[in-house]
Amino acid sequence: AQSVTQPDIHITVSEGASLELRCNYSYGATPYLFWYVQSPGQGLQLLLKYFSGDTLVQGIKGFEAEFKRSQSSFNLRKPSVHWSDAAEYFCAVGARGSQGNLIFGKGTKLSVKP
Amino acid sequence: GAVVSQHPSRVICKSGTSVKIECRSLDFQATTMFWYRQFPKQSLMLMATSNEGSKATYEQGVEKDKFLINHASLTLSTLTVTSAHPEDSSFYICSARVLAVFYNEQFFGPGTRLTVL
Numbered sequence: 209a210q211s212v213t214q215p216d217i218h219i220t221v222s223e224g225a226s227l228e229l230r231c232n233y234s235y236g237a238t239p240y241l242f243w244y245v246q247s248p249g250q251g252l253q254l255l256l257k258y259f260s261g262d263t264l265v266q267g268i269k270g271f272e273a274e275f276k277r278s279q280s281s282f283n284l285r286k287p288s289v290h291w292s293d294a295a296e297y298f299c300a301v302g303a304r305g306s307q308g309n310l311i312f313g314k315g316t317k318l319s320v321k322p
Numbered sequence: 323g324a325v326v327s328q329h330p331s332r333v334i335c336k337s338g339t340s341v342k343i344e345c346r347s348l349d350f351q352a353t354t355m356f357w358y359r360q361f362p363k364q365s366l367m368l369m370a371t372s373n374e375g376s377k378a379t380y381e382q383g384v385e386k387d388k389f390l391i392n393h394a395s396l397t398l399s400t401l402t403v404t405s406a407h408p409e410d411s412s413f414y415i416c417s418a419r420v421l422a423v424f425y426n427e428q429f430f431g432p433g434t435r436l437t438v439l
Contacts, residue, residue: 244430251328251415251432252366298365309356310428312365 210235212301214313221289222321229284229316231299240302241282242310243273247295255297258282269293294320324350326418328431335406336439343401343434345416351396352418356428357389360413372399406438 211234221227233239240259244252256267263275273284282299299313325348335341345355353374358366370380370391378391388410390402399418403410413435417428 249413249433249435251326252417252430254429257427309368309371314365315363317363 210239210301210303210311212299212311212313214297214299214316216316217314218317218319220319220321223291224288227284227286227289227293227318229297229299229318231282231284231313233280233282233299233301235280235301235303238277241273241275242300242302243267243271243282243284244298244300245269245295246298246315252298255284289318289320291320291322294318324348324418324420324429326416326429326431328414328416328434330434331432332435332437334437334439337407338405340402340404341406341436343403343414343416343436345399345401345418345431347397347418347429350418350420352399353396353421354419355393355399356417356419357391357399357401358415358417360415360433362413366415369401403436406436408438411436411438 213232215230242257243255246252255271256265258265258275265273271286275282296315296317298315300310302310327346329344355372357369359369360366368381369384370378372378372391372393374393374396380386393399413433415433417430419428
């Protein structure tokens with residue numbers, strides 16, 4: 209069965225510091241991979257997605273993620289965090305050949321210190 | 323990108339009443355919409371898949387008689403929480419699927435906060 213693990217429930221970084229949010233997935237083949245961000249009381253905004261090709265994916269707001277097949281990981285990174293990046297981040301997996309169903313990780317809450 | 327709206331954004335109701343939440347795709351047609359539920363500080367859990375013109379498909383453990391889903395048009399799906407109780411209080415998010423050659427991507431609405439007193 210598909211599953212997504214985000215090992216870190218809560219991460220705090222200083223503004224301007226680099227960020228890496230971890231995501232590991234379990235799936236029999238290469239899935240479609242997504243990162244979403246959710247601000248308090250809001251819906252989900254897509255940051256980036258990986259379907260195929262270059263394993264380093266660039267997204268909005270300066271985020272990037274790297275797909276590593278050998279590690280079944282799709283970690284999200286940002287070189288310099290801004291206070292406005294404080295939010296909840298969700299990694300999600302979509303099965304190839306599916307009708308668009310997504311499986312979400314439990315999320316990582318990012319806090320940013322001034 | 324494709325825009326999905328939800329109405330209302332926030333609703334408070336008394337226990338025992340029913341509440342309807344609308345999900346609209348504003349600039350595209352969606353044959354399939356999804357309804358998710360999110361408890362505080364938790365992830366999104368898929369409740370049901372709503373297909374235009376047919377019955378919704380519910381996930382295991384979701385009461386279909388309590389959470390009525392109607393997808394009467396290609397741009398509108400509604401979720402009705404019937405006889406709501408405090409334990410139904412949650413954040414409900416819908417998404418609409420865009421058909422594409424490569425992958426049928428979902429676009430999410432802003433969510434509806436339901437509080438049952």
